[in-house]
Amino acid sequence: MDEIELARLASAQPAQPRLDYDPAPCACAPCSAYRACVSPMFLVVWGIVAVNYLPYVVWYPLRTASWSCCIVVFHALVGLLLASYLMTVFTDPGTVPPEWHRAVAADRRLAADHRYCTKSGLYRPLRSHYCSVTRRVVLNLDHFCPWVVNAVGFYNRKFFVLFLLYTLLSCSW
Structure with a gap:
């Protein structure tokens, strides 16, 4: 290593490392239902689901056997969408x-x-x-997503990707 690299490493190291570390609480209110419910994005997501749900289920004029099959698949997709959304919101990213x-x-x-x-x-x-x-x-931070009012990290990335997949499938169904 040259002198510049050693100087950079020396300046990046603390004089006294913190040994009294306790995990910091999430700064966007406690990671709780309150945080998600006060966010307008939480309501926007539920509104988008309702906007897709009403025309397809309530106002659709045809009542055939194939329509019933489509409705069952649509309800399964919406249920999975909402479950993965809630898991993304309420799972600590790590x-x-x-x-x-x-x-x-x-x-x-x-x-x-x-x-x-x-x-x-x-x-x-x-x-x-x-x-x-x-x-x-x-841990393994991807980004802070305002749609889920949470950081997407190691422990909730799977739920976030599933949320995106089910959103795509239910909107295109």
């Missing part, structure tokens, strides 16, 4: 476990292999990033 941070902060060799987050004062695992909306380090 944060750095306290034991992991303490182990890295205590060992200089491990600390040299991981990046130090200057905003949170913590060492970050690979592929984790600081979310400026929730004000915490999120």
Whole structure:
């Protein structure tokens, strides 16, 4: 390593790593039903589902056997859409476990292999990033999605992708 790289690494390392780390609570209110219910996006998503539901189910004039089959499939898709949406909203995306941070902060060799987050004062695992909306380090952060009022991370990415898939299928059905 040259001098510039060593200087950069030295400036990125804290003088005294935080050993008293407790996971930060989510900054966009507590991660609860209250947070989702006060967000206008929560109501917008439910409104979009209703706008797609009413013309297809209530106002559709034909009542045939094929229509009944289509309605059953449509209801299954809407049910899966809403279930995956709720799981995305209410599943914590994941944060750095306290034991992991303490182990890295205590060992200089491990600390040299991981990046130090200057905003949170913590060492970050690979592929984790600081979310400026929730004000915490999120594991495998993809983005903060205002539609689900949550960061999309390690633990809720599957539900987010399923939500997008079921939205596409139910709107195109």
